Amino acid sequence: MxxxxxxxxxxxxxxxxxxxxxxxxxxxxxxxxxxxxxxxxxxxxxxxxxxxxxxxxxxxxxxxxxxxxxxxxxxxxxxxxxxxxxxxxxxxxxxxxxxxxxxxxxxxxxxxxxxxxxxxxxxxxxxxxxxxxxxxxxxxxxxxxxxxxxxxxxxxxxxxxxxxxxxxxxxxxxxxxxxxxxxxxxxxxxxxxxxxxxxxxxxxxxxxxxxxxxxxHKKSINMKFGNTKFYKTTSINELFSIFNENKNLSYILNGGNTAHGVYRIEKPNMYIDINDINDLHNIKKTNSSLTLGGNVTLTIAKKTFIKFSKDQGFQHLQHMANHVDLIASVPVRNIGTLAGNLMIKHKHHEFPSDLFLMLETAGAELHILNSPLEKNTFNLIDFLKINMKHKIIYSIVIPALKSEHEYRSYKIMPRSQNAHAHVNAGFLVKLNNEGVLLERPNLIFGGIKHDFQHALATEIFLTGKCIFDENVFKEAIKVLDSELKPDHILPDYSPKFRMTLAEGLFYKFKTKFI
Missing domain, CATH: 3.10.20.30 (Beta-grasp domain)
Known part of the structure; x- marks a missing residue:
């Protein structure tokens, strides 16, 4: 070399x-x-x-x-x-x-x-x-x-x-x-x-x-390393032109490349550096939503959440900022992007992505570009099912919540910082003054198994019921116990331990109303 x-x-x-x-x-x-x-x-x-x-x-x-x-x-x-x-x-x-x-x-x-x-x-x-x-x-x-x-x-x-x-x-x-x-x-x-x-x-x-x-130095670069191509692109149009010119080549979109620390990346035919595409760094706040570009880093996302957390309808952003602080470490968050983290989850469903859990709990949506002029909207569960070849996560939209909503997310990990979750959980409920759930809640769990996200049976059971009622809550725990079936793939902790953690987090959420 x-x-x-x-x-x-x-x-x-x-x-x-x-x-x-x-x-x-x-x-x-x-x-x-x-x-x-x-x-x-x-x-x-x-x-x-x-x-x-x-x-x-x-x-x-x-x-x-x-x-x-x-x-x-x-x-x-x-x-x-x-x-x-x-x-x-x-x-x-x-x-x-x-x-x-x-x-x-x-x-x-x-x-x-x-x-x-x-x-x-x-x-x-x-x-x-x-x-x-x-x-x-x-x-x-x-x-x-x-x-x-x-x-x-x-x-x-x-x-x-x-x-x-x-x-x-x-x-x-x-x-x-x-x-x-x-x-x-x-x-x-x-x-x-x-x-x-x-x-x-x-x-x-x-x-x-x-x-x-x-x-x-925001300039495009086009290089060849033997049989491997490298592009540095500065626009959405240029990125999709590269896709169209190299339809059959495998590729990696390089943001911070921090995913390499979790899963070793196979050598592709083409590397594309998208860090200098300004459109992917946009941040926009309205009365109804907060939109973050796909290339916004976790560090910038945390700062943004704190900045807007006192605004009406966005108080839940403070809880999200607190959870972001538990993701990886400062150097990783400095260059690790939102889209990159979500794409790890897309490729490896077993990955206990805290970001995915937080966004799905809050009811966020993703804007996916199929071309410079074609943008589709997906919720995060549907995002896991689509083919992302020659598509990019353009932005993430987090909705404002009403005063009746309560949002919390939790993470249990082997140490207080810089560790993947044994189990993580997110809860979003809409309550009236009597504690009755006015709509189906979001009860999200990570670290259970690769295809488990929502505790659907428990969500349906609780809809229209009073969460303050001890008998209702005991029944809800039984329903949750019946649908939580953690797998056992080493080095994960035992299924029983992880099930106990998940149910404990649900109880912890409930105690905030006592």
Whole structure:
């Protein structure tokens, strides 16, 4: 394998680098330009490129599933600075990215970054294998103004440390938050004075790396890697033209590629990067619905849910935002898309998708494009049954709910963050003041078996009945018990255990009305 020689950053590139017909992928690592040509295999991950081609070995690799955090780097993508699992990202989708690794953040020669100094001085590193990922995750988080200690503690579910222990790491990083305890903040200040930190040439103060910008590279790319084609497309029309020109080729639509951490992806004939299609990033709110483009990431979806959760009819979005926080980890959510998550569920019905469960519970609908001019609407259950070849999820529509509605979703998992559900559940009921269900409820369960979504018999039984009536609820539990028939496929927990969890979640939902 080979790649173009690295070049020094040239802020006055010649016109050829802006030619729309160029057939190379270009990005920077620590302010050095790298170009990927057709000699590289398209499956090459960003992690492999950083370590084996750029020869920057500070970025580590371990699980190759986006679970351990050893591979985390920082990427400036369209002027948004994000922590990213480099082991999951194919290097072919990195065009226009400005990447920073642990070496570029700070080093002995140029001076260390404040985060590096804090981790070292607060005894947060022992063997050091996890340290680069820890630092780069914190650095990405550090770009946010007014960072709180709670946000710091909630953002490391995707970073594993096997020897140091998390307390010293988190104590050090929490000292950088605006609400850090005075004693801890004083320690951090002392560390800054002790170390010769990397300084900003503009302010002569400790560098926070917040001033660097990168021009957008939203241009189409057409390349061949041996017998494999790669396209980077910037419009819906262009995408369907590619479909029409390559009708018989297998393909993958690349968003964040985080599905690779769950199911290994078979090598296709064609890769299509759709990250720069603006129409797939649209967000629109009306009085009756919230519409999110298929390429909206889980991170952006969570922020959007919180933003509109106080609006009339959209209070349920706060519960959805809380549940999104339980999906994967911060780096995965940063680039993992809504459409990508739903397509995992479409291909692997056994996948306990929290997103699918939340949306189906809320009565959401999907807009599917068959062509640039043909859009069809499906509920999520019907979506699982359709052939999605040469179709795309254009948008997800979440309806407003009336004041009589109650929405909740739950997830039981082996640890508090970054884990798939043993069982998850979503409930939506419409009640009058006496607790009578005015319409058929949504009682959704995941982690039961591949073809079980709605507890249909229980939904029908409860319609028109009072959920406050203990006898009614006991009968409902019996009906639910009769239709929950969990399968037993290792490594899933036992059917009895998962059935008990599902029924317990239904009871937990009921107790909110007591």
């Amino acid at each position: 080979s790649y173009n020689c690295k070049l020094k950053m040239d802020h006055h590139r010649n016109q050829d680098s802006h030619d729309p017909s160029k057939n190379t992928i270009e990005f920077t690592i620590n302010d050095v330009v790298y170009k990927v040509d057709d000699n590289l295999t398209p499956q090459t991950s960003l992690n492999v490129f950083i370590r084996d081609h750029a020869n920057l070995r500070g970025t580590k690799a371990m699980c190759h599933e986006g679970g351990c955090g050893a591979c985390i780097i920082t990427a400036n993508i369209n002027d948004e600075i994000l922590a990213v699992n480099s082991c999951l990202v194919p290097v072919i989708i990195c065009n226009g990215w400005k990447i920073t690794t642990i070496e570029g953040l700070g080093n002995k020669k140029k001076g260390y970054h404040k985060i590096q100094a804090v981790l070292a001085e607060m005894n947060g590193s022992q063997c050091g294998f996890c340290s680069p990922g820890m630092v780069m995750n914190m650095y990405s988080l550090f770009q946010k103004n007014n960072l709180t200690m709670k946000e710091v503690e909630n953002s490391f579910g995707g970073n594993i440390c096997r020897c140091t222990g998390y307390r010293s790491i988190l104590d050090g990083f929490k000292g950088l938050a605006i609400d850090a305890e005075p004693d801890l903040a004083k320690k951090i200040q002392d560390i800054e004075e002790l170390y010769e930190l990397k300084k900003c040439p503009k302010t002569d103060k400790a560098c926070n790396n917040k001033c660097k910008k990168l021009k957008s």
